[in-house]
Amino acid sequence: xxxxxxxxxDLISPRQPRLDFAIEDGENAQKENIFVDRSRMAPKTPxxxxxxxxxxxxxxxxxxxxxxxxxxxxxQQVEPWTPTANLKMLISAASPDIRDREKxxxxxxxxxxxxDAFTDSLQLDVVGDSAVDEFEKQRPSRxxxxxxxxxxxxxxxxxxxxxxxxxxxxxxxxxxxSLGVERRRIYDIVNVLESLHLVSRVAKNQYGxxxxxxxxxxxxxxxxxxxxxxxxxxxxxxxxxxxDLMDYKFGERRKDGDPDSQEQQLLDFSEPxxxxxxANSRKDKSLRIMSQKFVMLFLVSKTKIVxxxxxxxxxxxxxxxxxxxSKFKTKVRRLYDIANVLTSLALxxxxxxxxxxxxxxxxxxxxxxxxSSNDEELVDVSASVLPExxxxxxxxxxxxxxxxxxxxxxxxxxxxxxxxxxxxxxxPSSPYREEQGSGGYSLEIGSxxxxxxxxxxxxxxGKAFASKRVVPPSSGLDPVAPFPVLxxxxxxxxxxxxxxxxxxxxxxxxAFSVQNGLNGQVxxxxxxxxxxxxxxxxxxxxxxPLVYVxxxxxxxxYGSLQEGPASGSVSERDDRNSAAPATVxxxxxxxxxxxxxxxxxxxxxxEPATKRQSREYEDGPLSLVMxxxxxxxxxxxxxxxxxxxxxxxLKDIHVNGHLPAAEExxxxxxxxxxxxxxxxxxxxxxxxxxxxxxxxxxxEPSLLQYxxxxxxxxxNGFNVLLSGSxxxxxxxxxxxxVNFSLPGLGSIxxxxxxxxxxxxxxxxxLPSADPQLQxxxxxxxxxxxxxxxxxxxPESPVYMGHPVSVVKLHQSPVPVTPKSIxxxxxxxxxxxxxxxxxxxxxxxxxxxxxxTSSAQRRLEIPSGGAD
DNA sequence: CTCTCCCGCCACCCG
DNA sequence: CGGGTGGCGGGAGAG
Numbered sequence: 001x002x003x004x005x006x007x008x009x010d011l012i013s014p015r016q017p018r019l020d021f022a023i024e025d026g027e028n029a030q031k032e033n034i035f036v037d038r039s040r041m042a043p044k045t046p047x048x049x050x051x052x053x054x055x056x057x058x059x060x061x062x063x064x065x066x067x068x069x070x071x072x073x074x075x076q077q078v079e080p081w082t083p084t085a086n087l088k089m090l091i092s093a094a095s096p097d098i099r100d101r102e103k104x105x106x107x108x109x110x111x112x113x114x115x116d117a118f119t120d121s122l123q124l125d126v127v128g129d130s131a132v133d134e135f136e137k138q139r140p141s142r143x144x145x146x147x148x149x150x151x152x153x154x155x156x157x158x159x160x161x162x163x164x165x166x167x168x169x170x171x172x173x174x175x176x177x178s179l180g181v182e183r184r185r186i187y188d189i190v191n192v193l194e195s196l197h198l199v200s201r202v203a204k205n206q207y208g209x210x211x212x213x214x215x216x217x218x219x220x221x222x223x224x225x226x227x228x229x230x231x232x233x234x235x236x237x238x239x240x241x242x243x244d245l246m247d248y249k250f251g252e253r254r255k256d257g258d259p260d261s262q263e264q265q266l267l268d269f270s271e272p273x274x275x276x277x278x279a280n281s282r283k284d285k286s287l288r289i290m291s292q293k294f295v296m297l298f299l300v301s302k303t304k305i306v307x308x309x310x311x312x313x314x315x316x317x318x319x320x321x322x323x324x325x326s327k328f329k330t331k332v333r334r335l336y337d338i339a340n341v342l343t344s345l346a347l348x349x350x351x352x353x354x355x356x357x358x359x360x361x362x363x364x365x366x367x368x369x370x371x372s373s374n375d376e377e378l379v380d381v382s383a384s385v386l387p388e389x390x391x392x393x394x395x396x397x398x399x400x401x402x403x404x405x406x407x408x409x410x411x412x413x414x415x416x417x418x419x420x421x422x423x424x425x426x427x428p429s430s431p432y433r434e435e436q437g438s439g440g441y442s443l444e445i446g447s448x449x450x451x452x453x454x455x456x457x458x459x460x461x462g463k464a465f466a467s468k469r470v471v472p473p474s475s476g477l478d479p480v481a482p483f484p485v486l487x488x489x490x491x492x493x494x495x496x497x498x499x500x501x502x503x504x505x506x507x508x509x510x511a512f513s514v515q516n517g518l519n520g521q522v523x524x525x526x527x528x529x530x531x532x533x534x535x536x537x538x539x540x541x542x543x544x545p546l547v548y549v550x551x552x553x554x555x556x557x558y559g560s561l562q563e564g565p566a567s568g569s570v571s572e573r574d575d576r577n578s579a580a581p582a583t584v585x586x587x588x589x590x591x592x593x594x595x596x597x598x599x600x601x602x603x604x605x606x607e608p609a610t611k612r613q614s615r616e617y618e619d620g621p622l623s624l625v626m627x628x629x630x631x632x633x634x635x636x637x638x639x640x641x642x643x644x645x646x647x648x649x650l651k652d653i654h655v656n657g658h659l660p661a662a663e664e665x666x667x668x669x670x671x672x673x674x675x676x677x678x679x680x681x682x683x684x685x686x687x688x689x690x691x692x693x694x695x696x697x698x699x700e701p702s703l704l705q706y707x708x709x710x711x712x713x714x715x716n717g718f719n720v721l722l723s724g725s726x727x728x729x730x731x732x733x734x735x736x737x738v739n740f741s742l743p744g745l746g747s748i749x750x751x752x753x754x755x756x757x758x759x760x761x762x763x764x765x766l767p768s769a770d771p772q773l774q775x776x777x778x779x780x781x782x783x784x785x786x787x788x789x790x791x792x793x794p795e796s797p798v799y800m801g802h803p804v805s806v807v808k809l810h811q812s813p814v815p816v817t818p819k820s821i822x823x824x825x826x827x828x829x830x831x832x833x834x835x836x837x838x839x840x841x842x843x844x845x846x847x848x849x850x851x852t853s854s855a856q857r858r859l860e861i862p863s864g865g866a867d
Numbered sequence: 868c869t870c871t872c873c874c875g876c877c878a879c880c881c882g
Numbered sequence: 883c884g885g886g887t888g889g890c891g892g893g894a895g896a897g
């Protein structure tokens with residue numbers, strides 16, 4: 001039967017026979033985590049996706065099915081990438097009703113219900129018949145059922161930044177039903193979300209949705225805790241150990257600990273809207289604790305890359321129970337579960353750290369880094385590296401350059417242990433490197449948003465602020481909200497300083513108070529930032545064209561660097577299983593379990609707290625890893641403190657050197673930043689993960705970069721695409737115009753903001769330039785940098801086709817914090833809806849009939865919002 | 868083969 | 883005690 005169904009594709013897809021499909025699939029499929037859309041193939045073959053799976057396994061009974069053309073629809077959903085799809089997604093996100101419908105259609109159908117599914121299949125059959133197999137392929141594969149995908153769907157139902165006023169309740173049952181999964185799965189998701197305070201348990205089957213408002217705060221706290229725990233050291237130790245394995249036995253690593261105390265802090269919900277009723281009870285949910293710890297590892301890591309084995313070891317050791325390697329496997333499983341959720345949140349992405357021995361699965365933090373609010377950090381970094389530049393906003397860029405130089409050139413800094421070098425040498429190719437990530441760097445706008453948001457929050461404090469904050473009716477237009485990613489070219493780094501970089505910023509920025517930037521202080525004006533945000537809002541609200549310009553910050557961020565990643569950790573490879581024993585005995589071991597949570601946490605958000613960490617991190621926040629102290633990395637044994645760190649970084653450095661440039665951000669500054677809205681293309685972003693290739697990175701001078709911002713679900717569709725062309729020397733420093741489009745909102749308005757008058761015509765087109773970029777949903781920021789404050793310029797003409805409105809931002813000087821930038825794939829959000837694609841819903845769901853609705857409704861989008 | 872991680876049994880624990 | 887939770891690990895899909 002199956003066969004029958006499939007045939008369509010033949011008809012439809014001109015392209016190739018089934019084989020192709022298969023191939024494609026294969027290609028597409030990346031790791032599981034990633035989103036894969038089969039859709040691409042699809043255009044024609046509607047079928048595939050969902051129905052399939054079952055089909056293969058079960059038979060369809062086409063007869064049964066009514067015919068439902070649905071498939072097509074589904075397909076689309078599945079494929080997020082198309083502009084249309086994006087819109088759809090966005091819209092759906094915005095409006096609950098729509099969401100429901102969508103879900104019902106797409107999401108659910110697939111799965112288990114063979115019956116239903118079949119229907120689809122039938123249609124398919126009609127179409128073509130032959131390619132049954134294909135269908136099978138499409139069948140919900142494991143990927144489709146993955147927790148990551150499920151999580152995306154889950155997240156799609158709720159606004160990232162809900163109005164404070166609206167409290168959204170999540171009914172586990174409803175969600176499970178609507179998503180077509182077992183409740184057990186929902187627990188996994190919710191637990192992780194809870195660990196980040198995105199949700200909190202309200203009652204029995206009820207969770208309250210908080211959204212990301214407090215995420216920065218949470219991350220900040222986790223970072224602090226991580227520091228306290230000395231996770232960095234632990235990681236370093238383990239990594240070192242790995243390196244040295246042969247050489248050294250490990251010494252002791254100390255960990256210090258007081259674990260408990262710290263841990264207790266974990267999970268505190270700072271602002272739980274709901275009383276965290278249950279919070280602590282139970283065993284504490286190791287998943288929650290694990291999730292927090294896992295996040296802490298990233299936050300503390302200079303490279304922002306954490307290998308699973310290291311994470312698992314640390315967790316094992318900490319757990320009070322005796323660490324037994326036997327648990328290693330289990331821990332790793334859990335880490336994958338957590339990682340899938342975090343990936344869906346666009347906080348991390350999967351990468352591989354390649355080491356001599358092989359590659360190790362790892363994840364890279366792509367979420368906000370600066371939530372700490374310390375601008376200082378940035379400053380510090382730059383200062384440390386380049387004191388003189390420090391002030392300059394672009395200093396960061398320079399830093400990159402330097403680093404780059406360092407890599408290429410001498411790494412004196414890196415004295416790194418010889419052994420490390422040896423290793424490196426041994427593998428000329430790329431000893432340690434992050435494989436996947438190479439694609440360009442991209443920043444996540446989200447981080448910026450986070451920054452803003454945070455600031456705002458600080459001002460108003462927590463939730464309250466939300467209400468205050470002007471939020472576009474549509475749920476979430478928070479400026480802050482999710483942003484796309486910026487991608488940067490590595491290359492730029494090389495030439496970082498080239499004038500172009502600042503170009504944009506120059507003009508405009510200056511106008512704004514750049515100084516802040518110069519100082520490196522972001523804080524500068526939280527208030528201002530906030531105001532800025534607000535200002536933005538109106539536009540958003542209008543439903544019309546909105547202009548949101550994260551600009552400065554983005555640029556800044558972007559500048560910041562990404563490099564870090566490369567280093568990767570390295571480290572141990574021990575095996576998964578066996579590893580444990582070897583592991584050190586970390587003392588840490590705080591009892592993880594307790595999540596004491598105390599709710600109250602110290603939130604000091606108010607104050608920037610800047611100080612607290614600032615120094616320590618030095619490098620931390622930024623990925624920059626300047627090896628300050630070459631220290632002996634070699635000694636690994638003493639991971640402990642500082643020394644260790646140094647060592648690690650060093651490694652990184654080495655690595656980086658090898659790495660494709662991609663990683664680095666570089667400051668290429670692109671003069672132009674143009675933002676164009678595109679619905680079409682880029683948006684698709686597809687999964688984040690997409691392999692970025694180096695291509696991007698290597699871009700040529702001429703490339704433009706664009707930044708595309710998609711609106712997360714929360715936002716009604718707000719997509720922005722910025723393109724900056726980096727022009728090499730030739731191009732003037734013009735800042736490109738920016739366009740914003742808000743598809744979600746009724747019309748799609750596009751805005752262009754041009755910093756300076758200069759606009760590149762191209763810019764609009766730009767996007768296409770980089771394939772990758774395009775692909776990414778997020779925005780890519782080119783090198784930008786510049787101090788960037790405001791990007792937007794009133795003057796800038798708009799040029800896009802659609803109605804555009806330009807808004808000038810007030811100048812709010814936005815502080816920019818460079819560091820955070822990273823590429824992210826975050827597309828997840830965007831995709832979500834589609835993603836569903838077939839989620840295959842679970843097989844049997846308990847009886848749930850698919851009810852979808854309720855949950856969504858709850859979502860309420862803030863007032864007007866959505867729909 | 869290894870990497871991922873889905874799935875769901877079944878222990879907890881709360882009400 | 884029943885039901886909500888969620889630890890845990892077998893086992894299988896994907897690569």
